[in-house]
Amino acid sequence: MGKVLKYSFYDLIRSRWSYIYFFFYLALGFVLLFLNNDLSKAVITLMNIIIVLVPLIGTIFGTMYYYNSKEFTELLLAQPIKRSHIFLGQYFGVAGSLSLSLALGLGIPFAAYGLLKSNAIFDFALLLVVGIFLTLIFTALAFNIAIHNENKIKGFGYAVLLWLFMAVIYDGIFLLSLIIFEEYPLDTFSMIATALNPIDLSRTLILLKLDISALLGYTGAVFKKFFGTQIGFWASMLVLVLWNAIPIFLLKYKSSRKDF
């Protein structure tokens, strides 16, 4: 797997898109810092952007790479390489290069503005961890979509739809159901509904940092236990890991059974 990863990664870091992605974050970081001149405020704004944008780029880039590297895949399939290694190698290549673009693109401007000496470093580290998790998760989901759909346009359509659903529609349905069933105890429901969407889950990790004061205003006992203690952080992390592990497992499963 190492070798496939190496070549995918090598291929990607030379592609135009990685640079566009990298420079986008670089510009975003500098512009935000220039406008705010306040690290913590820039971190907050970035968090809002990242939980929406990173999944979008992960899905689009993931599907695009899968379809574009069809030839590479076919070349590899005839080589003495384990099948799952081909796909996992490519997956980690894409997710790795996207994560690298994200980390460097944001890391450079923030380091230049004195992040290392600031209190915002923990918030920023969390931001990067969340960003990387979302990249890994949505690239894995994108690979799953692509491997199930030979038709490129159909695959793209599903990928964008997935993003739209997770980023916007899901929360809309979530909100409506909270309002409709407001007479019932809802805190367990809302915890579960949050865990089922990695974007919401990442958001709560950020809420734990930024809005703990507001969250503690809510009465629910489950809520309180979740947000009032370290449990919230570690449970969210665990669920994020699951969110990552399950699509990877499915990808591995499907790749060993697919015809090319």
Next chain:
Amino acid sequence: MERNTFFPVVLLFLIFGNAIAGIVEVCPSCTINSIKKGVAVAKEYDTVLVKKGTYYEYNIYVDKPLTLKGHNYPIIDGQKKGEIIKITSDHVTIDGLFIINVGVSYTTDFAAIRVTKSENFTIQNVVLEKLFFGIYLEKSSHGKVYHNKIIGEAKDEYNSGNGIQLWYSHYVDVSHNHVQGTRDGIYLEFSDNITITKNTSTKNLRYGLHFMFSDNDVYTQNTFEENGAGVAVMFSRNIDMINNTFKKNWGTSAYGLLLKEINDAEIQNNTFSENTVAISIEGSNRITYQDNDFIKNGWAIRVIGACYTNLFTGNNFMHNSFDVSYNSKLNDNEFRSNYWSNYTGYDLDKDGIGDVPYRPVKLFSYIANKTPETIILLRSLFMDIIDFSEKVSPVFTPDNLKDAQPLMKKRL
């Protein structure tokens, strides 16, 4: 004004009294081996000097003007049998005692030190632990509660008392005290013209500081941290709240400052940071909120019920989950020239004032008021979209509630 005349009077008495008065020494091995005996022996304006040691006493009545002074913090252990010291005379000073084990009762409010119908008292440098009520002033005026340390272990509201309580007491100066782990740190009921300065009130079950039916009081430079709620001001008039810090008052109904039926108050230069609600306002009118800092609170200002003619100006609203929340569509309050970190407008003419008004009330805060569980959707794209559409054409939030001159840079 009152304090200025009051101070020299007390000083005069202290100097004058000591100069002519004798000293009665109390120590465990002396002939006078109890404080009660000491007080009984002492003449008016004498000093009862209590030497280091442990005295198992309660119901010590001080019924004549004298100074009860501890040397190296003698311990008075009430063995949970009742009240420890009760003052019924004017001109009494209590200084440097360590009082523990006040009796707990559901019918009588036992206090470590009670002052009843007396004037010109001073209670200073006293340490209270394992208490029920701490320092209880009833119908006592022109006194001073200075530099005391009150450490309670309150667990439930029904069997705990307040740290410093004032009831029908006026012109009292409460300063430099540290109160923690009681029900209300400092409680005022029907007490006017009180100054509360440089106290720290923390980890109290209910309120750090609590006003009921008390007028013309001032509290400045105090710190209220991690209380059930920071400060509650209810049914009172003309309270000045200046330069205080309200911090980390977290919880379901927790706030830094609660105003309920308050008229004509000044709230200036305070810092509210990381409270669930920084200020909760109910039925309060003609209040000026000026130059305060609201940092990282859940809600900076939460308005419940009718509030009229309040002015918010020169405040910094920074990184709060919600800046302002209203539960009605009506607004008669003015927001002018505040700094809002959530402001996204521009300043083309470079005069330091944003060119587009800022609307501090988000639709989401309205939704979260109705269905609290929705708070979990904070900072989601869906909510941002909804908030944006509400911003463009307000339907649920007060149309005229806006800061027309938002500052571009925060007030330093």
Next chain:
Amino acid sequence: MINISDLHKKFGKNEVLKGIDLNIEHGKIYAILGPNGSGKTTLIKSVLGMVIPDKGSIEVLGEPIKKGWKYRKQIDYLPQIANFPGNLKVNELIDMIKDLRNDKGNADTLIELFKLQPYCNKKLSNLSGGTKQKVNLVLAFMFNSQLLILDEPNTGLDPNALIQLKELIKKEKENGKTLLITSHVMQFVEEVADEVIYLLEGKIYFKGTLKALMAKTQQTNVEHAIAALTKTEGYG
């Protein structure tokens, strides 16, 4: 060398292979023929493990290939369409394949043979179809594997390169290799193949030497023989 028995494969409702039994002997050149959609490529890909059969078994060098991958070390494959990752340069691609197979190979002589030196530092996306096919050939012939599978090797080649290819195939046979070739160019098949396997609608319709094919169809050239085979089928 390769032993296939009762091989079935369906893509959706389309039954592509309907029970193939085939034995490929060591040291011979086999031509797999058949009309479009008859299952040639599917058969090859099944051997390579790219297509997973529904039923039946495949053994390569005496070992069942199910879920294995190491046996591919013994196979060199020339895919039908020479598509490569466009970002890579020719020599990078060759180096990569060498690295992936842990085998140095002898790319240099092949590059010389096909006169690819001027293209070595060019990106694959900038090459013409014919040049790409040459690179494809280099990749397929550069290792010393026992089995060579060539899917339409002659597409896009100029006459010169075609001659080189035939030379190469001959040389590999002399070295005792086994070759499986599909092609539409009958003249090419005639020149190189020892045996012909004719697939029709997912079944082996004919397997035997060229001579046997001629004898069976009573034709003198392969093209007509094949046409005749199909006709016989057509008339039932």
